[in-house]
Amino acid sequence: MAHGVGEDAIDPFRDPSMAGNTPNTPRADVPATLAVGRNASLTLGTDALIVLDELLESKGAGCCGMSLGGGNNKTTRSIPFYNVxxxxTADDGEVIIHYAHAVSKQVVRRQIISYKLEKPDSDLAAAWVExxxxxxxxxxxxxxxxxxLIxxxxxxGKATQMYHKHIAPILAAARCELDVESTTHNGHGVEIAQNLDIEKFDxxxxxxxDGIPxxxxxxxxxxEDAQRALVKIAVAQLPCGSGNALCLNHTGTDSPSLAALAVVKGLRTPLGLASVTQGDRRLLSFLSQSAGIVAETDLATEHLRWMGSARFTYGFLVRLLKKTVYPADIAIKVxxxxxxxxxxxxxxxxAKPPRTQDERTLPAPGExxxxxxxxxxxxxxxxxxxWELVPHDQLGNFYAGNLAYMSSDANFFxxxxxxxxxxxLVRIKGTLPRTKSIATLLAIEQHKFFDLPHVDYQKISAYRIIPKNQKEGYISVDGExxxxxxxxxxxxKGMGTVLSKNGHLFEAKGV
Incomplete structure (x- = not known):
């Protein structure tokens, strides 16, 4: 399935690491306000497109039969630029605008407004649109x-339905070029990425x-061209699963339609990826690695998926009450x-301003x-x-995170x-009093976790962990x-690429 782009589109095969979006140099005399119809105008405001239409009030539902939202004056409506x-422009002088209309705090839907110029001027209209x-x-x-990838x-089992109802209309309205494929088996995402023609996609x-990313x-x-692929192709998540951390961190939402809008408007952002070596295997990790209570809470409660996110709280509390410890020797590069x-x-x-371009070097094709x-x-x-291996005989939790949110209510890092x-890296002893352990769990949601004195929080670049005194247990990498x-x-540093709102920060409350 594919959606093409119009003749006036920016070359879709340009290198996405190159700055600049404008296909033509716009006219210098373009006014902020475009007169459309006898009683209407479109104005480029500071943060929004202002639609002034004296017929809006009589139309009731809004321009062209659709509510635009915003503003107290019934003849004036605003559309945030972010939502455009x-x-x-059409040959008959019509200006057509597609935008994401907020129908609730969690849902946007594609809408269209259109007007004909009061005085036809195709050059002026094209420059104003640009x-x-x-x-x-x-x-x-x-x-x-x-x-x-669906x-x-x-x-x-509703991911396909969610895509067609909430996501595809937004991407298509933004004139994105789409190639859609469904995964059929575990590891299919690996195969697709390994064989993808990366010159055809951004x-x-x-x-x-989080499994498919x-x-x-x-x-x-x-x-063989791993470094070019990892820099050139941004990986985004459109939330259709039980764990949507990648989307939450970079878009601030787990709403499919809002996430689609965020992908349309997303800025290319470097993301560090971690190599995990075990035996003769090397994995890339984008989310987290855990051993101890978090890993066991996640992986040992798979049979309780029917509980939704409550299974994590339940599993966590059970292990807290048992004062479970997970002894290990740990070496860390702090x-x-x-x-x-x-x-x-x-x-x-x-404190830095939002990123405006990707400054990394992109390896040449075929290199x-x-x-x-x-x-x-x-x-x-x-x-x-x-490095020095340090015994942690009373370890309760070893949790290394690459993102802030681990779930919608867990800004763990x-x-x-x-x-x-x-x-x-977060380390917590497993011998805490039960009341303090429960307070620690509640502190995550209250954004007080970081400052708890018994929470050991560091930034590290590498580590080695050797579990001991246990024949069986749980280790999680990106939830797997x-x-x-x-x-x-x-x-x-800078190995992978994502799309984010500001180019250098997660959409989570910081410290």
């Missing part, structure tokens, strides 16, 4: 070429939970070793650029110089940054279970 999907698109898209690439088993958008990045990592330093690093990045070698070796190599070359064996992890 596309604009164009200026509108400049305000609507800013530094974001227009008409993105998107490979859409996991038909996601969202309790984005891989996963209508799924994990597969896509690992598929890219297996390619970058910011205390909360004061972690907070300073976060605030320094947060051999496999995934980079490991700086610290694998779990099978001797311990790197300067509020100091996390997309591309600071660090993982955020791996063998209960020693493993080693290191982060690669």
């Amino acid at each position: 999907l596309w604009a164009e 200026r509108l698109l400049e305000k609507a898209y800013g530094a974001s690439q227009r008409q993105k070429r998107i490979k859409v 996991n038909p088993f996601g969202g309790q 984005v891989v958008a996963c209508c799924s939970g 994990h597969e896509v990045w690992n598929g890219f990592g297996k390619r 970058e910011h070793g205390n909360k004061e330093a972690v907070r300073a690093a976060y605030r320094a990045e947060a 051999p650029c496999a995934i980079p070698p490991l700086k610290y070796g694998t779990i099978n190599d001797p311990l790197p110089d300067g 509020p100091a996390a940054l997309p591309d600071d070359g660090c993982l955020d 279970r791996i063998p209960f064996e020693p493993f080693q992890v290191e982060i690669h």
Whole structure:
């Protein structure tokens, strides 16, 4: 399934790392207000398109029979530039604007308004439309070429329906070029990414939970041109699964239609990816690695999926009450070793302006650029110089996160940054009094977790963990279970690419 682009579209095969969106130089004399019809005008405001139509009140529902929302004056409506999907002119002098109309806090739907110029001037209309698109898209690439992967088993089997009802209309209205494919088996995302013609696409958008993005990045990592694929192709999530952390962190929502709008308007953003080595295997991780109570809570409650997100709370409380410990020896490469330093690093990045372009070097097509070698070796190599294995006999939780949100109500790593070359690490003893343990769980949702004195929070670039005194247990990488064996992890700054709202921060409350 594909949607083409019009003759006036920006070349969809341009390198998405190149800055600039404007196909033609707009006229310098373009006015902010365009007179349309006898009693109407369209004005480019500061943050929104202002529609003034004296007939709106008599029409009742709004312009062209559709409510535009916003504003107290019934003859004036505003459409935020962020919600403008596309604009164009017709041969008869008509100006047509497609936008995402908010029908609730969680749902937007495609709407159209159209007007004919009071005085036909095709050049003026085209220049005005171009200026509108400049305000609507800013530094974001227009008409993105998107490979859409639908996991038909996601969202309790409703992912395909969710895509066609909530997502596809938004992407199509924005004149995105779409190639849609459904995954059929476990690991299919790896195969698709490994064999994808990356010169034909700018984005891989996963209508799924977090599992398909994990597969896509690992598929890219297996390619001979892995580094080009990982930089060139942004991986996005359109939330259709039970775990939607990638979407939550970069768009601030788990609404399919709002996420589709965020992909349309998303800015290319570098994302550090982590290599996880275990045995003779090397995986790429974008989300988290955990051993201890979080891993067991996630993986040992699969049979309770019918409970929804409540299964995590239930599983967590059961293990807290038992005061379960998970002994391990741990070695860490620390970058910011205390909360004061972690907070300073976060605030320094947060003070920067939004990103306007991708400044990384993109390897040339055909250039051999496999995934980079490991700086610290694998779990099978001797311990790197300067590392020391420290016994953690009372360990309750070892949780390394690459994103902030782990779920919609769990901003577990509020100091996390997309591309600071660090993982955020949390360690908590398993011997806490039960009342303090329960208070710790509640503190996550209350955004007080970071400041708890018994929460050890650091920024690290690599680590090795060796479970001990247990024959069986749970280790989770991006929510997927791996063998209960020693493993080693290191982060690669700027290896992957996502789409985000501001280009350098997660959509989570920071520290």
